Amino acid sequence: MSTVEVRDLRKSFDGRVHAIDGVDLLTGEGEYLVLLGPSGCGKTTLLRTIAGLEQPTSGDVLIGGQIVTGLPPRARRIAMVFQSYALYPHKTVQANIVFPLRAEGVPPGEREEKARTAAEMLGIGHLLGRKPRQLSGGERQRVALARALVRDPTVFLLDEPLSNLDAKLRTSARDELKRFQQDIAATTIYVTHDQSEAMGLGDRIAVMSAGRVRQIGAPVEIYDDPADTFVATFIGSPPMNLVPHGEVLVGFRPEHLLPVENVSGERVTATLEVQRMEYLSGDRHVYGTVDLGDGPCRVIARLPATVETPIAVGERHDFAVPGARLRFFDAASGLRTEPVRLGA
Amino acid sequence: MDGLVVTDADRQRFARRHRMGRIALYVLAVLSALAAAGPFVWAAITTFKQDSDLYRRENNPFVFNELPTRDHLDLLLTGTGFATFAWNTLWVGVLVVLITLALSLPAAYSLARLDRPWAGRMGIAIFFVYLVPPTLLFLSLSRLVVGLGLQDSTWSLVVIYPTITVPVSVWLLIGFLKTIPKDIEEQAMVDGYSRVGAMVRVVAPLLFPGLVAVVVFAFTLTASEFIYALAFISPSSEKVISTGVPTELVRGDVFFWQSLQAAAVLVAVPIALVFNLFLDRFIAGFTQGAVKG
Amino acid sequence: MARSAPPAEAAATTREQRPVDLRRRGIADRDGVLSWLLLTPAVVYILALVGVPFVLAVAFSFSDVTGGDPSFDWVGLRNFERVFADPIFWRSLRNTFLFTAVSMLFIVIFGKVLANILIADFRGRWIVRFCVLLPWTTPVALSTITWLWLLDSVFSPIDWVLRQVGLIQSNMFWLGQPNLAMISVIAVHVWRLVPLAAVIMMAGLLSIPKDVQEQAAVDGAGYWRRMFEVTIPLTAPVIAISALFGAIFTFTDMTVVYVLTRGGPTNETQVLASWAFFKGIEGSDVAQGAAIALFLFPLLLAAAIAILRAVRRMEVS
Numbered sequence: 035m036s037t038v039e040v041r042d043l044r045k046s047f048d049g050r051v052h053a054i055d056g057v058d059l060l061t062g063e064g065e066y067l068v069l070l071g072p073s074g075c076g077k078t079t080l081l082r083t084i085a086g087l088e089q090p091t092s093g094d095v096l097i098g099g100q101i102v103t104g105l106p107p108r109a110r111r112i113a114m115v116f117q118s119y120a121l122y123p124h125k126t127v128q129a130n131i132v133f134p135l136r137a138e139g140v141p142p143g144e145r146e147e148k149a150r151t152a153a154e155m156l157g158i159g160h161l162l163g164r165k166p167r168q169l170s171g172g173e174r175q176r177v178a179l180a181r182a183l184v185r186d187p188t189v190f191l192l193d194e195p196l197s198n199l200d201a202k203l204r205t206s207a208r209d210e211l212k213r214f215q216q217d218i219a220a221t222t223i224y225v226t227h228d229q230s231e232a233m234g235l236g237d238r239i240a241v242m243s244a245g246r247v248r249q250i251g252a253p254v255e256i257y258d259d260p261a262d263t264f265v266a267t268f269i270g271s272p273p274m275n276l277v278p279h280g281e282v283l284v285g286f287r288p289e290h291l292l293p294v295e296n297v298s299g300e301r302v303t304a305t306l307e308v309q310r311m312e313y314l315s316g317d318r319h320v321y322g323t324v325d326l327g328d329g330p331c332r333v334i335a336r337l338p339a340t341v342e343t344p345i346a347v348g349e350r351h352d353f354a355v356p357g358a359r360l361r362f363f364d365a366a367s368g369l370r371t372e373p374v375r376l377g378a
Numbered sequence: 379m380d381g382l383v384v385t386d387a388d389r390q391r392f393a394r395r396h397r398m399g400r401i402a403l404y405v406l407a408v409l410s411a412l413a414a415a416g417p418f419v420w421a422a423i424t425t426f427k428q429d430s431d432l433y434r435r436e437n438n439p440f441v442f443n444e445l446p447t448r449d450h451l452d453l454l455l456t457g458t459g460f461a462t463f464a465w466n467t468l469w470v471g472v473l474v475v476l477i478t479l480a481l482s483l484p485a486a487y488s489l490a491r492l493d494r495p496w497a498g499r500m501g502i503a504i505f506f507v508y509l510v511p512p513t514l515l516f517l518s519l520s521r522l523v524v525g526l527g528l529q530d531s532t533w534s535l536v537v538i539y540p541t542i543t544v545p546v547s548v549w550l551l552i553g554f555l556k557t558i559p560k561d562i563e564e565q566a567m568v569d570g571y572s573r574v575g576a577m578v579r580v581v582a583p584l585l586f587p588g589l590v591a592v593v594v595f596a597f598t599l600t601a602s603e604f605i606y607a608l609a610f611i612s613p614s615s616e617k618v619i620s621t622g623v624p625t626e627l628v629r630g631d632v633f634f635w636q637s638l639q640a641a642a643v644l645v646a647v648p649i650a651l652v653f654n655l656f657l658d659r660f661i662a663g664f665t666q667g668a669v670k671g
Numbered sequence: 672m673a674r675s676a677p678p679a680e681a682a683a684t685t686r687e688q689r690p691v692d693l694r695r696r697g698i699a700d701r702d703g704v705l706s707w708l709l710l711t712p713a714v715v716y717i718l719a720l721v722g723v724p725f726v727l728a729v730a731f732s733f734s735d736v737t738g739g740d741p742s743f744d745w746v747g748l749r750n751f752e753r754v755f756a757d758p759i760f761w762r763s764l765r766n767t768f769l770f771t772a773v774s775m776l777f778i779v780i781f782g783k784v785l786a787n788i789l790i791a792d793f794r795g796r797w798i799v800r801f802c803v804l805l806p807w808t809t810p811v812a813l814s815t816i817t818w819l820w821l822l823d824s825v826f827s828p829i830d831w832v833l834r835q836v837g838l839i840q841s842n843m844f845w846l847g848q849p850n851l852a853m854i855s856v857i858a859v860h861v862w863r864l865v866p867l868a869a870v871i872m873m874a875g876l877l878s879i880p881k882d883v884q885e886q887a888a889v890d891g892a893g894y895w896r897r898m899f900e901v902t903i904p905l906t907a908p909v910i911a912i913s914a915l916f917g918a919i920f921t922f923t924d925m926t927v928v929y930v931l932t933r934g935g936p937t938n939e940t941q942v943l944a945s946w947a948f949f950k951g952i953e954g955s956d957v958a959q960g961a962a963i964a965l966f967l968f969p970l971l972l973a974a975a976i977a978i979l980r981a982v983r984r985m986e987v988s
Binding site for chain 2: 705706707708709710712713714716717720721723724725727728731736741784785788791793795796797798799800801802803804805806808809810811812813814815816817818819820821825826828831862865866870873874877894919923924925926929930943944947948951952957960961964965967968971974975978979
């Protein structure tokens with residue numbers, strides 16, 4: 035068993051800052067779980083607490099069903115990759131990869147063998163004699179992964195490993211990571227602030243803010259059924275539209291706000307005053323205001339290339355949202371509530 | 379890696395190791411503090427010991443076997459030249475610090491900011507100068523001092539001490555300057571100030587904590603210096619603490635021990651206190667100055 | 672034309688309204704001149720009061736200058752012959768190296784331990800830091816005076832403790848017996864310089880990126896493996912620097928020897944610096960003093976170069 039569990043975990047610094055404010059989590063066997071949230075939300079602290087680099091103020095961490103709270107990192111037998119990759123600068127690539135095996139007491143012949151295999155698997159076999167400062171960003175990531183791989187981990191933790199790479203490299207590195215994880219079949223916990231990364235990589239995503247998990251679920255679920263306004267606006271680019279209507283906020287994604295002639299079936303219509311338009315990768319982003327009775331509210335509509343309705347700035351158009359795509363949130367607490375009848 | 383198996387024995391083992399580690403840390407910390415400060419604690423006690431208590435071989439030196447007395451402390455403060463020495467050290471220190479800042483601040487700014495190609499080598503040259511010790515130069519400097527007519531005058535120290543303080547101050551200030559981002563100055567220059575104007579208006583205020591650290595350090599170096607003070611100055615009224623205390627509080631073979639110890643403690647504690655306040659800044663300046671030095 | 676019309680027009684009008692102020696390019700703006708100007712006072716001062724005296728010191732060693740007869744005459748290598756013929760000189764030379772080597776060893780070891788202590792987080796850290804700074808920040812002469820009594824042949828508190836515990840019967844003559852005197856001088860040097868070494872090494876320890884050590888912890892390395900395979904290799908340059916500083920301060924010191932033993936008993940603990948002082952100032956033989964002191968220089972040069980190499984190595988890793 036290699037599940038990771040966290041029970042009512044709390045962590046505060048200096049008694050004041052509640053970095054983790056009561057988190058309960060249970061991963062599946064071999065699951066790829068992403069911790070997603072803005073900076074300061076506690077995701078990295080949570081990861082470090084699972085690793086044993088921080089001690090929780092209260093609560094427990096369990097790995098493989100056993101309580102490991104209080105054990106130092108090396109007793110937890112996890113593999114971890116830091117944002118900077120933390121390669122030992124004074125050691126060669128080979129020495130870097132072999133390091134955890136030496137700590138475990140694996141005999142020399144065996145560990146050379148394992149190191150070589152891991153390096154070949156990641157395509158860096160030819161770099162074994164180099165030092166980290168002679169490597170590119172992508173190569174360094176692969177050394178870090180080889181070092182993790184060589185331990186045959188059942189639990190694998192990653193702290194924003196793609197943040198230090200430039201944008202072009204990031205997508206290919208991301209694919210490599212996904213393949214890597216499938217190869218080693220370990221339970222993986224991955225921290226990031228980039229929601230497109232999260233959506234692309236995770237089996238499940240835990241969206242965090244202010245030390246709490248707001249929602250945890252598959253990417254589709256998080257996207258289509260956000261649990262509160264934070265998740266609704268954090269996920270999705272552009273974010274979900276939220277229009278006040280009495281005591282609720284009416285939510286709908288920009289791609290579901292289309293000219294009225296493109297929406298059939300049960301729907302809600304509203305007049306959109308167009309203020310601005312952007313052309314991005316074939317889509318048209320229409321910025322404007324609608325009024326559902328509580329005053330004008332800024333919204334964004336994302337029109338795919340297939341919708342060819344002519345729209346110009348300054349015009350007023352009738353737009354509509356399919357009824358099934360509406361989500362309702364309590365205006366005061368931000369939480370999802372029951373649907374409300376809107377005057378058509 | 380096999381699946382993780384954690385036993386209670388494991389947990390206890392690690393908890394115990396953690397505890398032992400903490401205990402070892404505290405023990406070592408206390409031992410270090412005692413070894414370092416022990417002599418001063420003892421000196422403080424000795425200051426108040428009566429002669430009959432002190433000059434008895436079998437008495438416990440760490441407690442008062444007879445009533446403590448202020449006599450020796452009073453003797454130090456009023457009956458010897460200590461007050462004069464302290465005053466001399468003080469005004470020499472202040473002047474030397476001022477001269478040091480006047481010389482090293484522009485030099486450090488020049489080397490740290492104005493990217494001249496020879497800046498690196500200049501920095502190294504300064505470092506080399508720092509390593510030429512007073513014990514090598516004191517003879518020539520004593521002839522120089524005689525030549526300048528400053529023999530036996532405390533002013534000789536004001537003139538000579540910056541040779542000790544300037545090189546290391548330049549090094550420290552370069553380090554501190556490097557912690558201030560360049561864009562702030564460049565912003566000021568874009569906003570209309572000259573390079574000097576930017577330096578005065580923008581850099582100086584940010585540098586202030588580093589400046590204070592350098593001031594403390596330079597003052598300490600000045601107060602601690604021994605060989606020049608001993609070589610250049612003989613008359614009691616001109617001496618500083620560093621040379622006055624060891625030489626004047628001795629009449630022939632008789633050492634005024636309690637007063638001597640009092641002097642040591644009185645000077646040691648304030649300096650260490652101030653140093654402790656600025657320790658973190660020193661470290662910051664030192665690391666910055668060494669990297670790309 | 673990549674630009675659309677409006678921006679260019681706007682720029683043109685502002686340029687007309689506010690021409691560049693050519694007059695403002697005075698000294699305060701010309702970096703080349705300014706950098707020299709700022710550097711000159713310090714350089715002149717150092718050249719005058721370090722460079723010149725250094726050359727003078729070399730010149731003196733080839734002269735016959737004394738306190739009583741300050742006229743300068745060349746005498747070739749006569750001073751050096753006299754110095755070499757003097758057994759006390761050889762004793763001083765030997766002592767200088769011996770004290771430095773032994774002190775350096777202890778300073779580095781204790782300094783490293785102390786640095787690790789000072790970095791750790793524990794209650795009362797401020798007080799420990801304060802205590803530990805005292806030996807180094809106190810004026811040398813004063814702290815050595817304290818030791819003078821602590822090592823006194825009759826009243827030494829150290830002896831008192833040793834007698835109470837039963838380890839010795841009668842006093843040790845810490846300053847009177849030649850070997851003990853040497854040990855005492857070394858001990859005071861170590862006591863004084865360990866704080867400095869610790870502070871320098873603290874700086875080094877703090878500049879290691881934290882995640883490398885955390886990675887080592889996650890990778891399974893215990894305290895000692897992390898220390899010897901990660902921390903020490905990465906701080907080796909800083910350790911070298913603190914060792915060299917410790918060596919330099921011991922090598923060139925004259926105060927501890929002067930105050931503690933006056934070079935005694937019978938010149939057994941003289942070092943080059945103190946012997947040069949005795950000959951040059953107290954004996955008024957400037958020329959001989961200069962000749963003796965000159966022997967300090969070659970080793971200092973070597974040490975300086977070593978420090979610079981260590982600093983260069985720090986930048987690379």
